Amino acid sequence: MRKALPEDLDAAARNAIKEKEAHALCLAKINERGMDMKLVRVEYLYDGSKAIFYFTADGRVDFRELVKDLAHAFHTRIEMRQIGVRDEAKMVGGIGICGRELCCSSFLREFEPVSVKMAKEQNLALNPTKISGQCGRLLCCLSYEYETYCTLKKCLPKCGKRVKHGNVEGEVVKLGVLDGTVTVRTDDHVQVVLKGEEIKPEDITDRAKKPLREQGKEVQQGTKDGHGSGRERRGDRRPDNRGKDKKEKR
Structure with missing residues (x-):
């Protein structure tokens, strides 16, 4: 690393002219051969010992004949380097x-x-x-x-949760992450904006109004009363049928 001298700037200017000429010639050769590739940029090393051709392509490209043409035209080392669209x-x-x-x-x-x-x-x-x-x-x-x-959302209840804070009770429908606010839609379809810092963890429940434990008890109760699914009812009959078969055999 050193400060550029006048001769260094002259060499950089000459390389820039060579890069434009190489880019035009390489582009013409690509079109002549009908190669499925896109030339992006040509870069000469400071001493002019090598020219790097950057290109993009969907797959692998056979550029051996192209390298021969370029090396014959510029009398220097040629390197073909494939890059991605972000690098382009x-x-x-x-x-x-x-x-x-x-x-x-x-x-x-x-x-x-x-x-x-x-x-x-x-x-x-x-x-x-x-x-x-x-x-x-x-x-x-x-x-x-x-x-x-992600950090700010950890302090706010998720959308779909039910919140009860003061006189407001309803479902969270929108989050104001940067403002730290929560929009709650009550059962009367009224939207109320609350501060997220005022909502405590005990104020947050699932979307269903009843706790999950009570729902589980109701499901078990319905099964015992004979209101379960058809598959469950058929499953209840199987032990009885098996017992009858054993009695008939005896």
Whole structure:
């Protein structure tokens, strides 16, 4: 690492001209041979000893003949390097849907895995055009605030739970994660906004009005009274039938 000298800047300018010429020639050769690949960028090393051709393709590409043509034209070492669509966006650059320069081409150095779950946790519309970047993949920025949303949601009851706080009782239908609020719909179909910090764990129950233990008792009671399913009734008869068969044999 050192400060660039005037001759270094001249060498960089010459390499830039060579890169444009190599890009045009390589693109023409690709079209002539009808190769299923997309040329993204050409990069010359500082000393001009090697030229790297970056390209994207859906599968494997046989570029041996193409390398021979390029080596014969430029008299230098040729390296063909296949990259992904995210690396392509990083090299080409552009403006994202937020109106700013792409993160990958400005400050983001490494790509992290991004999933649709991150968009769901942040209550974003699952519209591919809104949560996808220039590369066609999910936006890298979906992972920036994912951990924050998960941490804040732990302090709030989930949607579908029943909440009883003061004179308000109903089902949670919406969460205001950043505001720390909970929207509750009462049995009268009235929506009330409550502060999440005011709701205690004992105020939260399941969606059903009755506890699960009471529901289990009712199911058992219904089975004993003969109101169970048809399969259960048939199962109750089987021991009796077996007993009758044994008596007849005796």
